[in-house]
Amino acid sequence: MKMDMSQYLDVFLEESKEHLESLNQRLLELEKDSDNINALNEIFRAAHTLKGMSSTMGFDDLADLTHHMENVLSDLKEGILPVNSSVIDTIFRCFDRLQMIIDKIEINGSGSMDNSDLINTLENIKTGNFETAAIIEEEISISPLPAGENSSFQESFTFNEYDITILKEAISRNFKIYNVKVAIDQGCLMKSVRAFMVFKAVEEDGEIIKSLPPAHELDEGKFENDFEIFVISTATADDLEKRLGNISEISVLYIREIDINSLSTQSGSVRTNSNNNISKPSLDTPDSPRSHKAKQTVRVDIDRLDNLMNLVGELVMHKGRLEQIGFSHKISELNETMEQIDRISTDLQAVVMKVRMVPIEQVFNRFPRMVRDLARDLNKEVDFLIEGKETELDRTVIDEIGDPLVHLLRNAIDHGLESSQERLKKGKSHKGTVILRARHEGNNVYIEVEDDGGGIDTDRVIAKAVEKGILTSPNVEQISREEAIELLFHPGFSTAQNVTDISGRGVGLDVVKTKIESLSGEIFVDSKPGQGTRFKIKLPLTLAIIQALIVSVQDEIYAIPLSSVDETTMITASDIKMVQNQEVIMLRGSVLPLYRLGDLLSVPGQSDSEDMYVVVVRKAERQIGLVVDSLIGQQEIVIKSLGRLLGGIPGLAGAIVAGDGHVRLILDIITLF
């Protein structure tokens, strides 16, 4: 009778990933500051939780590796071992391995992997043998039990000092420790289920530190009629007894409270003691964040959120239709109600949007490690700063933005920053700085990747472009710096002089640009020779519901996202001047190039009206005038995709279903011209 754990697998995977992420982050902190006891505590906690989770799920190799990690971490914490680079490297390697195992579990459900190499290394570190630890690659030797693990509790429970550390910590958080023995009735058919229920009941306000037999054996029903668990909990013994008493087919043999002091002072042997006089161990650091209450959260399948979003979208659309009916029939009662509905649907939309927002932290968190490894590989010294990681973005954008950022960061470190010697020669600090920054501005999010390296060498860019046949040599002289930088985004362009593993694999910035444009974003480059380069990505907050300006050309109606509209103005035909075969108008002293939407989209028919409207739109920080016949109004629209067959048409961002049931197309200003 094997307990089916598959239903917990998703939760397990998700939580493991979270713990890995925090592990990774803290590890980087620890590397920077080896005295950071908080980081060490967090790492320890993450490793410990992973161990517990994986053994519950029956992933023994994972549990084994984390167990050995825990051993070393605990010694680091206690100050028995020094925190040095070889130790941190080893833990990083363990971290990579953990990630591999978890990926493997995700792919094929099996987490078995031979970790004996790492376990050996960890063992060696623990015994103080750093030299062997650093270079160990040899094959398998059965790992001996760690020194601390031979003390016993009532010939059954074994605690090592790490468990004790956990227990101490628990006490400091006002948890109590209980030893509970439960018997299951003879003739009970599903012992594992009863055991599971006991676990559940206890874990309502506590955690099971150990069980005898181990949790996975309990799950498989591999035990006689009783089992023991060792619990930390906030509940009183009476509470626990009552709760367990509610489970049928079991009986509680005893619940004993354990005194931590006897446990630690007597070098690891645990005594049962009714004394609940609890002392605060010194482990707690004053600024540790553990005291605040965890936020209550619910995990929701992203598909359900998308579904909700779609429904809200439909609602907004039909609201528009209702408004039109009320307007054209002049029903005042309806209009009042509509105002209410309008308010509610706006709120609803805001809430749904909020729900879909995720801090960009999720993406940013994996970069410090990447930058560290990169800098090492390239032998460069890099200070990597992250700003504004709490900035929130729509989930769909978050999923897509990672790769472009990886690319830009690699570029910054590989091509942007000079080597330390070169920097010193130029009178800069030997350490290069790379800043990754995110911030909100209006309805947009800006993400910047900035380095203080050599800046873009436009001469080299131009030379390269000529070499690649992107430019023909005669017009090389007239190329401005901006135009040269623009060349970087040309498909197939890569300035890396030697192809390295890091960048210059033929995938150039054009891929980055395409990706960002597919997210309705834009990318700008700002580069000063000798001072550095800044890539700035502008992204819309959300891709689902936007404000749009509705315009008409002849019989056709189009929507222009309001985010790209600066202003609108009315002109007459006589205002239009010709400059170098290009229609322009003067707008408050500046010259604005004009494009007729009808021509751009080859709308049938000719406009003969004297008056026309100009929608001033922004493309890559340049203003352009778009001539239309009339402005219909501003409207909230729900963007729908044009589908596989019609996707990717330049100038079109999608479609909407208008109030009258017609389909209207949404213009994409960036690719329109």
Add this chain to the structure above:
Amino acid sequence: MEETLNLYFQGTYSQDDEIQVVAFNLGKEEYAVDILNVQEINRLLNITRVPRSESHIEGVLNLRGNIIPIINLHKKFNLQSEGNEEDKRIVVFQFNDLKVGIIVDEVSEVLRLGKEDIEETGKVYSSINAEHIKGIAKVNNRLLILLDLLKILES
């Protein structure tokens, strides 16, 4: 939408040696497609032109909140449009996640075809390239060309 002819529940069961098809006219020829791929048949209403698309894309249509591309096979295969404007219909097809509408000159009927009535192509001439055709069916004195729409869409 009340004009919609929904074909979902009209006995779409078929035996192995028999298929049901929707027959329609395109130009002077009569064509047929498997009824299992047909979602519904609509009048030509409110088609929005899509600028910068290929010439055989007539536009897009709102079908109960879904945006569906409408394809003009006349333009794709250089066929002359025949018959009354009144009789023109959009046949909406569904292939897995892909929904498209096709403009036809007239929908004639739903037919059962025996497998033995269907002849492999290669021998028969039609205005549409042979690779887009699954076969030819002979029913009484009529010739029906069985279209391979998925191939047409992907070409």
